[in-house]
Amino acid sequence: xxxxxxxxxxxxxxxxxxxxxxxxxxxxxxxxxxxxxxxxxxxxxxxxxxxxxxxxxxxxxxxxxxxxxxxxxxxxxxxxxxxxxxxxxxxxxxxxxxxxxxxxxxxxxxxxxxxxxxxxxxxxxxxxxxxxxxxxxxxxxxxxxxxxxxxxxxxxxxxxxxxxxxxxxxxxxxxxxxxxxxxxxxxxxxxxxxxxxxxxxxxxxxxxxxxxxxxxxxxxxxxxxxxxxxxxxxxxxxxxxxxxxxxxxxxxxxxxxxxxxxxxxxxxxxxxxxxxxxxxxxxxxxxxxxxxxxxxxxxxxxxx
Numbered sequence: 001x002x003x004x005x006x007x008x009x010x011x012x013x014x015x016x017x018x019x020x021x022x023x024x025x026x027x028x029x030x031x032x033x034x035x036x037x038x039x040x041x042x043x044x045x046x047x048x049x050x051x052x053x054x055x056x057x058x059x060x061x062x063x064x065x066x067x068x069x070x071x072x073x074x075x076x077x078x079x080x081x082x083x084x085x086x087x088x089x090x091x092x093x094x095x096x097x098x099x100x101x102x103x104x105x106x107x108x109x110x111x112x113x114x115x116x117x118x119x120x121x122x123x124x125x126x127x128x129x130x131x132x133x134x135x136x137x138x139x140x141x142x143x144x145x146x147x148x149x150x151x152x153x154x155x156x157x158x159x160x161x162x163x164x165x166x167x168x169x170x171x172x173x174x175x176x177x178x179x180x181x182x183x184x185x186x187x188x189x190x191x192x193x194x195x196x197x198x199x200x201x202x203x204x205x206x207x208x209x210x211x212x213x214x215x216x217x218x219x220x221x222x223x224x225x226x227x228x229x230x231x232x233x234x235x236x237x238x239x240x241x242x243x244x245x246x247x248x249x250x251x252x253x254x255x256x257x258x259x260x261x262x263x264x265x266x267x268x269x270x271x272x273x274x275x276x277x278x279x280x281x282x283x284x285x286x287x288x289x290x291x292x293x294x295x296x297x298x299x300x301x302x303x304x
Contacts, residue, residue, distance in 0.1 A: 001025065001217055002033045002051040003200075004042030006110075009144040009247050011165040011254045012198045013055050014239065015077050015262055019224035021238040028216035039110055040064070046071070046203060052210070053217065057110050058199035059274055062283040070204050072295040075218045075264040075302065077225075078198035080184035082261070083111050084168045086177040087160040088153060095187055096180060097122050103159035104132040106149040113281045114195045115162040118181070120280075121189040133162075146170070147247060153177050165258060169250045184261065194273025199266070207295055218264065218301045225262040232259045265302040266294050 005013045016034060019025055025032040037045065039056055043064035046054040054061070058073055065071040085097070085105075092099030100119065107115050112133055119126060126133065136148050136158075146167015152158045154176035161167060161177070171177040183192040200221065202214060228235045236252035243251060255262075271290050278284035290296070 001030045001053070001213060002035055003053045003055055003217075004035045004037050004045050004051045005055045006037065006039040006042055007056075007108075007144050007146075007164070008034070008036040009147065009166070009243055011169075011251060011258070012078060012082055014235065014251065014255070015221050015224045015228060016055060016200075017242065018227065018235040018238045019220045021242065022224065022227070022235075024220040024223050025217070028220045030213065030216055030220075032217075032220075046201065049203070049205075052202060052206060052213065054201050056198070056201075057114070057196045058201075058270070059113070059196045059278050059281075059283060060110050061201045062278055063110070067285055068288055068292050071201055072204060072207065073199045073201050073266060073293055074214060074295045074298055075200050075221055076197055076266050076270070077200060077221070077262075077264075079261045079263050079265075079270075080193045080197055081114065081195045082164055082184065082198050083114065083162050084165065084179050084183075085115075085160060085162050085181035086150075086153065086168045086171045087180050088177050089175065091159065092178075092180045094178075094180060097124065097188065099180065100124065100131050100160065101129040102131070104134070105160045105162055106136050106152055106158045107133050107162040108135055108145040111162055113283070114277065117195060117277050117280055118183070118188055118192050121192065144247070150174065150176065165254045166247060166250055169254055170246070173250065191273055191276075194270050195277040196274050197266075197270055202295070207297075211297075214295075215298060215301060218298050222264045222301055225264055228255055228262040229259045232256050263302075265299075 146163030149161035150171035232255035
């Protein structure tokens, strides 16, 4: 089995990495290859059949599969909008999103759409309020965008970052910034916790050809998520050999704090919220049903 991920050294896809390192895919009868590639390349590989799954933001498949044609989500890797806004220390208190005005915020492709929508729902006009939003170049194949953004914040190259928990944790540990908005914990506009979430996607053709392989993959991931919730230090230890030392230590802290977010279920509220965002962002042309987005035949594997 091959799984494309856009961010390897990351708290977002930790369930995949832990499942591989703990031998859970092997227990289900499959060897696994996690392929670290840019988001659009991963989606293209999924569409072309070069990988079995593509991991990432739940709305990301819409960038290659218009209106969910030919693709479905099979499980959540993490619950809720999993990016946070960190601003340079002293710029703002928790919840003060207005502090982004006139600032440069580092964001990656895909998450940037969610951030822009969050700003608009908060009454902030990006042009009028002169919010500069843009990506950063990373300097290695396994460098997390969030980690690169945290270091850029520490170096004074940006005023803030919209990134996953790993990057935000590093920024705070470095003393470079503090969390201003965490949608999963109620910060930001109403409903912002359901703008997107981390998920695993596969194609409709793969669902038809390889249902047993997909089922095995979901079982392995759900088992890894259960380990994260119940014994987070075991998952943290499992990834130490593949993560740099600093990031591995931060992951252990994040898993202990955020363990309950690692669940495979995809609630209807998550799809409703994501689809409203996707329509506003121009990724979706009209409302679609839950069954259009989610491979519901595997819901029994989400039992927790």
